[in-house]
Amino acid sequence: MSGDGSAGDEMAIADFRPGEIVLEIPARTEYVSLVRVVIAAAAEIEPDMASERIEDLRVAVSEATTNAIEAHDLHGVSDRIRIQCNLADEEIAVVVHDQGMGFEPDEVPELPEPDSPERLLHEDGLGIHLMQMLADESEISATDSGTDVRLVVYSSKRRRRDSHG
Amino acid sequence: MAEVREGRHLLVLDLTGVDFIDSFGLGVVVGALKRTRLLDGDLRVVVPEPRVRRIFEVCDLDRVFDLHATVDTAVANDGASATAGDS
Numbered sequence: 001m002s003g004d005g006s007a008g009d010e011m012a013i014a015d016f017r018p019g020e021i022v023l024e025i026p027a028r029t030e031y032v033s034l035v036r037v038v039i040a041a042a043a044e045i046e047p048d049m050a051s052e053r054i055e056d057l058r059v060a061v062s063e064a065t066t067n068a069i070e071a072h073d074l075h076g077v078s079d080r081i082r083i084q085c086n087l088a089d090e091e092i093a094v095v096v097h098d099q100g101m102g103f104e105p106d107e108v109p110e111l112p113e114p115d116s117p118e119r120l121l122h123e124d125g126l127g128i129h130l131m132q133m134l135a136d137e138s139e140i141s142a143t144d145s146g147t148d149v150r151l152v153v154y155s156s157k158r159r160r161r162d163s164h165g
Numbered sequence: 166m167a168e169v170r171e172g173r174h175l176l177v178l179d180l181t182g183v184d185f186i187d188s189f190g191l192g193v194v195v196g197a198l199k200r201t202r203l204l205d206g207d208l209r210v211v212v213p214e215p216r217v218r219r220i221f222e223v224c225d226l227d228r229v230f231d232l233h234a235t236v237d238t239a240v241a242n243d244g245a246s247a248t249a250g251d252s
Contacts, residue, residue: 036185055216062187126188126224133223 021085025065027072027098035065035083042085043092048155056134057092057153063127064096064149071100071147090158091136099146176201177239179211186217191224198230207231209239 021042025031039061043054061083068081082097132138136159137152154162178194180186194210201208209231212218221227233239 052219055219059185059187059220066187066189126191129224130188130220 019087021087023083023085024080025083027069027077027079027081029066029069032062032065032069036062039083039085039094042087043153046087046092046155048090048157049092049153050156053153053156057094057151060131060134060138060151060153061094061096063131064094064151067127067149068096068098068100068147071098075101077101077146090155091152093137093150093152096149096151097143097146101146174206176206176208177211177233177236178208179236180217181211181213181236183212183217184214186220191220191226194230195226209233211236211239 021038023035023038025035036058040054040058043049043057065081065083071077072079072081077099079099084095084097086093086095128140131149131151134153135151136154137150139148139150141148141150176197178197183190194208198208210221211233212221213234218227218232221230221232226232231239
């Protein structure tokens with residue numbers, strides 16, 4: 001039941017296949033906290049996912065969703081935002097799809113060093129940095145209709161294995 | 166910033182009870198520090214919640230701000246007078 005369109009503002013959640021959760025929300029900031037709750041609850045299903053990693057994913061997905069809502073708002077797009085969460089054995093991957101006419105990640109300015117006076121000029125622009133730092137994998141890609149942000153966090157087992165080469 | 170204009174040079178922002186912060190929240194705190202320093206003041210931030218502190222650290226803001234676990238340690242840091250404000 002991913003929403004039948006009869007009531008414009010309700011959140012829709014659907015289970016399409018084992019391990020996949022799809023959430024569709026109106027492009028409104030009031031729904032971001034709901035996304036955080038659903039993503040954290042879904043991640044807790046994975047038994048080998050440390051609570052710290054779930055928290056990292058929660059923040060990263062929150063940032064991606066906020067960016068998607070801003071993109072829809074900026075371009076006057078009324079479509080819903082789709083958040084797709086895939087639970088696998090050793091990772092959780094979340095893709096946030098928006099239809100906000102694209103985004104160029106290379107145009108985001110790099111943050112100055114913390115001890116630089118110019119660091120305080122960056123009140124905005126921390127969201128992309130947070131996503132990149134909190135997720136084990138992060139990818140921003142343009143689609144025909146907008147932008148996909150893919151965020152992946154690894155289970156404790158996979159992180160241990162990767163760290164040992 | 167009224168406190169700084171009134172001659173208080175050290176402000177303490179108390180984030181006790183805050184269990185989530187995102188880039189927007191960080192931006193607000195960065196903006197507050199910027200404006201405080203423009204008025205020759207300073208801002209110390211009380212962040213007792215480890216999850217929130219981690220977000221500051223991920224953005225290297227622990228090197229920009231004086232982060233403290235309690236209001237007492239923030240105020241006692243150099244004995245200066247302070248105004249503590251809830252978030």
